[in-house]
Amino acid sequence: MLQGLIHKMKRLGERFPQSLFFIMALSALSALALITIFIFIEGIPLIVKVGFFNFIFGMKWAPSLGQYGIFPMIVGTVLVTLGAIILGVPIALCCSIFLAEFAPRKLSNLVRPAIQLLAGIPSVVFGFWGLIFIVPAIRNYLGGPGLSILAGSIILAIMILPTVISISEVSLLALSPLLKEGAFALGATHWQTIRSVLLPAAKSGILASIILGIGRAVGETMAVIMVLGNAVALPSSILDPARTLTTNIGIEMGYASGDHQQALFATGIVLLVIIMLLNSIAQYAIRRK
Amino acid sequence: MGIRLNPKTTQKIAKAVIWSAAILVLFLLFSIIIYILSKGIPHITWQFLTQIPSDMGRSGGILSTIVGTLSVTLVAIIVATPLGVGTAFYLTEYTRESTITKIIRFSAESLAGIPSIVYGLFGFIFFVIYLKLGWSILSGGLTLAVMILPTIIRTSEEAIRTVPPMYREVSFSLGGTKWQTMIKVLIPSALPGIATGIILGIGRCVAETAAVILTAGSALQMPTSLFSPARTMAVHFYILASEGISLEKAFATSALLIILILLINIGANLLVNKFVAKGH
Amino acid sequence: MKNYKAKYPINLRFSFIFCLIILLFTFTLSTGCSRNSAGIIVAGSTSVQPFAEVLAEEYMILHPGVTIDIQGGGSAAGIMATESGTTDIGMSSRTLTGDETSLWSVEIARDGLAIVVNPKNPIINLTLEQVCDIYSGKVSNWSALGGEKSEIHVFTREDGSGTRSSFESLVMGKTEIMPEAMVENSNGAIRQLVGDDPNAIGYISLGLVDKDVKAVELNGIAATREHVIDGTYNLSRPFLFLTLKEPTGLVKDFIDFTLSDQGKQILNDQGLIATGVNP
Numbered sequence: 001m002l003q004g005l006i007h008k009m010k011r012l013g014e015r016f017p018q019s020l021f022f023i024m025a026l027s028a029l030s031a032l033a034l035i036t037i038f039i040f041i042e043g044i045p046l047i048v049k050v051g052f053f054n055f056i057f058g059m060k061w062a063p064s065l066g067q068y069g070i071f072p073m074i075v076g077t078v079l080v081t082l083g084a085i086i087l088g089v090p091i092a093l094c095c096s097i098f099l100a101e102f103a104p105r106k107l108s109n110l111v112r113p114a115i116q117l118l119a120g121i122p123s124v125v126f127g128f129w130g131l132i133f134i135v136p137a138i139r140n141y142l143g144g145p146g147l148s149i150l151a152g153s154i155i156l157a158i159m160i161l162p163t164v165i166s167i168s169e170v171s172l173l174a175l176s177p178l179l180k181e182g183a184f185a186l187g188a189t190h191w192q193t194i195r196s197v198l199l200p201a202a203k204s205g206i207l208a209s210i211i212l213g214i215g216r217a218v219g220e221t222m223a224v225i226m227v228l229g230n231a232v233a234l235p236s237s238i239l240d241p242a243r244t245l246t247t248n249i250g251i252e253m254g255y256a257s258g259d260h261q262q263a264l265f266a267t268g269i270v271l272l273v274i275i276m277l278l279n280s281i282a283q284y285a286i287r288r289k
Numbered sequence: 290m291g292i293r294l295n296p297k298t299t300q301k302i303a304k305a306v307i308w309s310a311a312i313l314v315l316f317l318l319f320s321i322i323i324y325i326l327s328k329g330i331p332h333i334t335w336q337f338l339t340q341i342p343s344d345m346g347r348s349g350g351i352l353s354t355i356v357g358t359l360s361v362t363l364v365a366i367i368v369a370t371p372l373g374v375g376t377a378f379y380l381t382e383y384t385r386e387s388t389i390t391k392i393i394r395f396s397a398e399s400l401a402g403i404p405s406i407v408y409g410l411f412g413f414i415f416f417v418i419y420l421k422l423g424w425s426i427l428s429g430g431l432t433l434a435v436m437i438l439p440t441i442i443r444t445s446e447e448a449i450r451t452v453p454p455m456y457r458e459v460s461f462s463l464g465g466t467k468w469q470t471m472i473k474v475l476i477p478s479a480l481p482g483i484a485t486g487i488i489l490g491i492g493r494c495v496a497e498t499a500a501v502i503l504t505a506g507s508a509l510q511m512p513t514s515l516f517s518p519a520r521t522m523a524v525h526f527y528i529l530a531s532e533g534i535s536l537e538k539a540f541a542t543s544a545l546l547i548i549l550i551l552l553i554n555i556g557a558n559l560l561v562n563k564f565v566a567k568g569h
Numbered sequence: 570m571k572n573y574k575a576k577y578p579i580n581l582r583f584s585f586i587f588c589l590i591i592l593l594f595t596f597t598l599s600t601g602c603s604r605n606s607a608g609i610i611v612a613g614s615t616s617v618q619p620f621a622e623v624l625a626e627e628y629m630i631l632h633p634g635v636t637i638d639i640q641g642g643g644s645a646a647g648i649m650a651t652e653s654g655t656t657d658i659g660m661s662s663r664t665l666t667g668d669e670t671s672l673w674s675v676e677i678a679r680d681g682l683a684i685v686v687n688p689k690n691p692i693i694n695l696t697l698e699q700v701c702d703i704y705s706g707k708v709s710n711w712s713a714l715g716g717e718k719s720e721i722h723v724f725t726r727e728d729g730s731g732t733r734s735s736f737e738s739l740v741m742g743k744t745e746i747m748p749e750a751m752v753e754n755s756n757g758a759i760r761q762l763v764g765d766d767p768n769a770i771g772y773i774s775l776g777l778v779d780k781d782v783k784a785v786e787l788n789g790i791a792a793t794r795e796h797v798i799d800g801t802y803n804l805s806r807p808f809l810f811l812t813l814k815e816p817t818g819l820v821k822d823f824i825d826f827t828l829s830d831q832g833k834q835i836l837n838d839q840g841l842i843a844t845g846v847n848p
Contacts (some may be wrong), residue, residue, distance in 0.1 A: 024375030220405025532757030
């Protein structure tokens, strides 16, 4: 009978850590739920008050006049991100090909941590560097105040390099060596193999890396605030200053209150939706492998 | 467009372009780092490290920001590590793939993608306002804890999964319960991997600005408790740089930040190598 | 199996580090529980902030054990925080309007508002109307004002800024600042950016003008402290300390210090005009 009791206690003792870990595991879920709930609770009333279309497509952001149209910020985000992708992805892809195919072992073992380091540098440092070098260069050679979408795109392009490089490289390395051997056996040069065989084969991984890079660019705030100029008007060229959804929140959050504060949370909702969409697309692309 | 180039030529061009891209990236990285370090290190003096800022940061040191950074990071790590490792344990040891694990994993992945400014908004409305913690180290640290949770979950899960099943079987055959197995076998085995995750999380905390400025505030004074507002080095650097208060101190602060990140990265890499070496 | 035993040292190391962390945690927690040291929060205008910090520094030297935390956020935020009790003292760089006047306030100093351009800019003098036209977008090239043929790059402060409100009421009147104007969060940022760009124009605290920027003369009057005092340069705004009710205790002591001769000396040295008039 004692045996039975001990056995029962052991089983209870088993249940306890299991429940404990289950509760811990719920932390990620509850955090996500809390974030979503609180941001939505704060932001939705404003969207209802102003009107969904007025909010998303409104051209004027003037909180002191009660106007909350975020379309210029959406355009800002899109342009800056597009610029970052156009500038950054080709270079990142070349680098990942370099690491996967061309670099000798010793060199790639040096380059890879270097790129990781790039990923760890605080974004404000990039913004500062951009303010010192990129902004004056644009102002002196291309015109405009220098604080511009172009400056933002350049900085963001540099910042998304590590993301795109590392995931693309992993996708390339994960390919079966038979693919390469087969192509060589058919007489293809190294580059022909890469272009026609390896890249298409790693397509979904590379696509996923680009989408995650987009996500990083869309979500970046501090570096962009420092170089974008933050004018509320709709930008008409990449040399114009602009605001993104993130910098709008970043600049005004410190002092906003009431409707204004809710409008910033509403901007946060838009950001969350965009990021969730991007993440789902990326996940889908990864799983399709 | 009608010129058909010799494949050998395209090969040469492609190789040149690819090598140039790699060199460009390395050049960018080194020029940024060397620029900041060269301008900043000369101003990192003993006073800089041990005095508190005065005159808006124009003079004095950055001691209060160092303490701010350490405290906020410590709170984040202390909160996120048990939760993250616990989650990892649950996902690997206690269940099979099911709806609930998919939901948990989805949550972790989603958390990883949320922009830091949104974390700032959340931290502000939840910790600072709703829980009435005010602008404080606690608010900042808890917000950062949620931010680094996905990282710790991911690396811990990987670390635990690579512990050879043999270790578990031996432990069970010796009569150990799941709990004992975990404490005495799994944790020590997976420790380098878990530690890597923690170190990556620390790196993230040190570098974070947007979320911290909205939750821990930006007061310059030395924090006296978990409930005091505090300024971290990253926030201090941002304020110094964007307001042009002191170029010297800005460079020095960023140089210190970069050195810290470098050390953190090196530490993580060493651990990963140890981990791989152990991974049999 | 041999490796199994070798793991125990790691276990020990792990528990040691863990204990250290717990110790540090309890230490910080205990200092949190002993919040005996008195402290007040001063929050609001970023224009007033640097001056409040200097005052606080001096005060804390004279009264050790007291903590005065200065936060920015802008005049609007400071006023709101005072009304809600989130801060002990609010800072504002503009006059109170409407409901706000129910707060207790005291003017700790006056600050001139300087219109600044880059030192390389040949323009020395502007009329108020010209400044208004620049900021509304009516005039967009320096050549229209007698300067170089180049685009004017306009800088303004953010929406909740007291400096901006003062600028709008003193210079713009009913005209709106154009949406194409670039927005920065602090006097320092505007000073830095105007100092870097030969075609830029901005407005900052007179007390913050230094060799990086050039303050233009308004209607022929140079932007100097003396001209603000004698009234000929009429772009100036009050720096206010606000409290919800009549100040008492530590709050009163700090405000008294600010209004004392020592406090006024500090503010005057920093470039403000310290008067201490109680409305």
